[in-house]
Amino acid sequence: MKHKLLLAVSSFVAVMAGALLAQQGAPASPQTLPLGERIAHTVPAKYRPSPSVHGGPGQLDYMGLFNATALDTNLYFLHRGIIQPKSGIGAHFHNQCEEMFVIFDGEAQFTIDGRTSVLKGPAGAPVPMGHSHAIYNHTDKPIQWMNINVSARKGVYDAFDLSDGRVGAALDPIPTFMTMRLDQSLLRPATGPAPTAAKGTVQYRRALPPSVFRGPWAYVDHVLLAPGSATTPQAYQEIGEFWYVMNGTGTVKVGSETASIQSGDAVPIQLNQTKSFENTGASPLELLVVGVARDADKKYDVVLPPARGGRGN
Numbered sequence: 001m002k003h004k005l006l007l008a009v010s011s012f013v014a015v016m017a018g019a020l021l022a023q024q025g026a027p028a029s030p031q032t033l034p035l036g037e038r039i040a041h042t043v044p045a046k047y048r049p050s051p052s053v054h055g056g057p058g059q060l061d062y063m064g065l066f067n068a069t070a071l072d073t074n075l076y077f078l079h080r081g082i083i084q085p086k087s088g089i090g091a092h093f094h095n096q097c098e099e100m101f102v103i104f105d106g107e108a109q110f111t112i113d114g115r116t117s118v119l120k121g122p123a124g125a126p127v128p129m130g131h132s133h134a135i136y137n138h139t140d141k142p143i144q145w146m147n148i149n150v151s152a153r154k155g156v157y158d159a160f161d162l163s164d165g166r167v168g169a170a171l172d173p174i175p176t177f178m179t180m181r182l183d184q185s186l187l188r189p190a191t192g193p194a195p196t197a198a199k200g201t202v203q204y205r206r207a208l209p210p211s212v213f214r215g216p217w218a219y220v221d222h223v224l225l226a227p228g229s230a231t232t233p234q235a236y237q238e239i240g241e242f243w244y245v246m247n248g249t250g251t252v253k254v255g256s257e258t259a260s261i262q263s264g265d266a267v268p269i270q271l272n273q274t275k276s277f278e279n280t281g282a283s284p285l286e287l288l289v290v291g292v293a294r295d296a297d298k299k300y301d302v303v304l305p306p307a308r309g310g311r312g313n
Helices: 002-023 296-302
Strands: 048-051 059-066 075-083 087-094 097-103 107-112 115-120 123-127 131-137 143-151 197-199 202-208 217-225 239-247 249-254 257-262 265-269 275-279 285-293
Touching (some): 059 087, 059 143, 059 265, 075 087, 075 239, 087 107, 097 107, 097 131, 107 123, 115 123, 123 131, 217 275, 239 275, 249 265, 257 265, 275 285
Antiparallel strands (some): 059 075, 075 143, 087 131, 097 123, 097 143, 107 115, 202 217, 217 285, 239 265, 239 285, 249 257, 249 275
16 A cells, blocks of 8 residues: 555656646647747746756756647657756656757767766757666856657656766767767758758758657657758648757748747647748758657658668767
8 A cells, every 4th residue: 555655646746747847938728829929939038047957966047948738749848948067957767758858059968878978069869768868067168958858648747866967977988879960061952751942952861760769759850941942831640840940040831821930949830730941041041850740659650761861860
């Protein structure tokens, strides 16, 4: 009886903690809003100080861009902020969801399953369900950071902390875990099934394929539109997405609605919604794309293989 009570209390605490994380700064029901209001904006003035995240050292400052209601598939949250110097997120497990820390500049120590390596931004490291991870900013400068969480079941979050901040961890010169690089030099002209060019030049790369993930997380893509370029309209019946603007300005069209986008914006794309992007600025429009399948068991049937791939993602 005592054992069952402890399990019940632990489950309740994990669910409540996840609910609080998901609610940070994100609208309650974004799917019902006009496109311009569904787009989330990174606003540093709205970052909230968060010390000792998962038992980690120092402090993060961040906001929620999306919560579990943002997509009709299983995105649980999208967080954006900074990791202060000598700060980080302590080691912890997720058994009901998959997560990836991304840094856009500088460098940080990433840990997966107790092994630690330095990654230089822009880069990330996905962690499959049932594995532990952590991140530590060992430098004297803040780093730009993103956290993406996709749950196995809609709206279900869990975490098990290890009380390990990973400060002073031994470093492996070569990571023993999967990594993702967002290196523009790796991009190639987009061909199907990538978002191809309706006009101008569109470059593309599948940074992480569906085989990386155990749950409904389907892929991570890296897309670059030259000034004056646009993507062809596309819609997916079985995959929801969000497109995050890493750099540049432009417009997005979803269905019959059009809205302006700029660096730090995140655009939710629901199942069956037709979307296209156009670079209206003077510099390249760089985008990070996350796809989440409706059904994890069928994602290999609905996610077409990329035109190119390879080692060192």
